[in-house]
Amino acid sequence: MSVNTPVDPSQFDIEAIDLSDRDFWAEPPAVRHAVFDKLRSERPFAFFDEPTMEGMEPGPGYWAVTRLADLDAISSQPAVFCSGQGAVSIQDIPADLSEFYGSMISMDDPRHARIRRIVAKTFTPRMLEQVVDSVVGIVDDVLAEARAKAEAGDGSLDVVADIAAPIPLRIICDMMGVPEEDRLLVLNASNTILSGGDPELTDEADPLTALLEAGMAMAELMGRLAAERIENPTDDLTTALVNSEVDGEKLTHQEIASFFILLLVAGNETTRTAIAQGLLALSENPEQRAAWMADPSMDKSAVEEIVRYVSPVTWMRRTATQDGEVNGHSFTEGDKFLLFYNAANRDPEAFENPHALDLSRGPNNHVGFGGHGPHFCLGAHLARRELAVTFRRLFEICPDLEITGEPARLRSSFVNGLKRLPARLTGQR
Amino acid sequence: MSRVQVDRERCVASGVCESLAPDVFEIDDDGVLQVHREEPTADELDGVRDAVQSCPARALALAE
Numbered sequence: 001m002s003v004n005t006p007v008d009p010s011q012f013d014i015e016a017i018d019l020s021d022r023d024f025w026a027e028p029p030a031v032r033h034a035v036f037d038k039l040r041s042e043r044p045f046a047f048f049d050e051p052t053m054e055g056m057e058p059g060p061g062y063w064a065v066t067r068l069a070d071l072d073a074i075s076s077q078p079a080v081f082c083s084g085q086g087a088v089s090i091q092d093i094p095a096d097l098s099e100f101y102g103s104m105i106s107m108d109d110p111r112h113a114r115i116r117r118i119v120a121k122t123f124t125p126r127m128l129e130q131v132v133d134s135v136v137g138i139v140d141d142v143l144a145e146a147r148a149k150a151e152a153g154d155g156s157l158d159v160v161a162d163i164a165a166p167i168p169l170r171i172i173c174d175m176m177g178v179p180e181e182d183r184l185l186v187l188n189a190s191n192t193i194l195s196g197g198d199p200e201l202t203d204e205a206d207p208l209t210a211l212l213e214a215g216m217a218m219a220e221l222m223g224r225l226a227a228e229r230i231e232n233p234t235d236d237l238t239t240a241l242v243n244s245e246v247d248g249e250k251l252t253h254q255e256i257a258s259f260f261i262l263l264l265v266a267g268n269e270t271t272r273t274a275i276a277q278g279l280l281a282l283s284e285n286p287e288q289r290a291a292w293m294a295d296p297s298m299d300k301s302a303v304e305e306i307v308r309y310v311s312p313v314t315w316m317r318r319t320a321t322q323d324g325e326v327n328g329h330s331f332t333e334g335d336k337f338l339l340f341y342n343a344a345n346r347d348p349e350a351f352e353n354p355h356a357l358d359l360s361r362g363p364n365n366h367v368g369f370g371g372h373g374p375h376f377c378l379g380a381h382l383a384r385r386e387l388a389v390t391f392r393r394l395f396e397i398c399p400d401l402e403i404t405g406e407p408a409r410l411r412s413s414f415v416n417g418l419k420r421l422p423a424r425l426t427g428q429r
Numbered sequence: 430m431s432r433v434q435v436d437r438e439r440c441v442a443s444g445v446c447e448s449l450a451p452d453v454f455e456i457d458d459d460g461v462l463q464v465h466r467e468e469p470t471a472d473e474l475d476g477v478r479d480a481v482q483s484c485p486a487r488a489l490a491l492a493e
Contacts, residue, residue: 116441370485374486
């Protein structure tokens, strides 16, 4: 049975579903989607106990939000559903730690908006026009290197290591001004930070120490680059961070470090996931792949559909700041909500035939970059550009790319990542 | 005459409006949205309406 053969949601006992069970996130995608279908249709606000963490008191639990309309209602009321108590962790972790790894993702306005404005200009479509040539150059270099490596051997390659990882890594490191020799550190640290406890990428016995060490390594790199930029300013993002003022004050070293970590980690993991999972989805839908390959005017809708279908980031958290009601669901102050973008993006109320990959889908009001609200993905315009260029150039430079085996999936509830995806270049164009 | 209104408390300078109506909207160097023409021309209105609809922060309105 293919991992994508639809699974009948009715076979699951709703009382036995546990999204906090790590093993659930190792299930094949079709099983996970069927479970979310069941929750969405029968219990759209489903309550779960929090995952247990060594040495921590268990928290009060959380509501899993799976309908797009509910997710968007919560996302667009940031005063009622805040991010400042943690947006990327289910457990309440100390505020300084939460801010260190989440930066402005785990902040509320007005501070969130002030911090975001420092870099907002860099990520606008107008500014990105200026980097489009360098994006094409980087993509072409990476694909040429992948091709040369495969052809020097038996034609095989790893889509993740040879294509999906290096493209966003080089682009975001160029934008941040991270030199070549430090990029492996950035890749490894960002893998650890977003490992989600996957035993291959972190120390399962002591994930917190591994996380702290990765954060320290990034902070140390940032400190070194920041010192250089104060001496010799350039036009990169790191220079913008060290020179900017918020409320008349320069950002502290720790604030700069956490912003630096956010931009690098978010810039890497999400686009890598969209490229790798996107290529896998194309190989499972060869007629869609052929149609897109033949028609560059599909680039725009196809990129949106890949982001919807893949949903690289699985959830973000919000916390109620008061008692209230949302779409008929009553909640009390302190209640936690996990917004499941993967589930909302397969909501039949919002998308016709939601489990089908339809590269010409339109309208496509997905929440792959987040719902409405102040935390909408800062890098959305950049990601769209990277994805459009990557797939178009792939069709031109590696039209003979063929997926040859099952992917190794990241066991994480937070990122829908792949660790490896075996492929080969057949040489037949 | 239609008039563009910006809720400055909500705007996060996502630049979605700029991508849909580049002659009307621009994010400046300080990350602040500038509206070049508060009363868009007839040609610009479709793009502006699209921008109002698409703003992720729901910070735009068009008073018609």
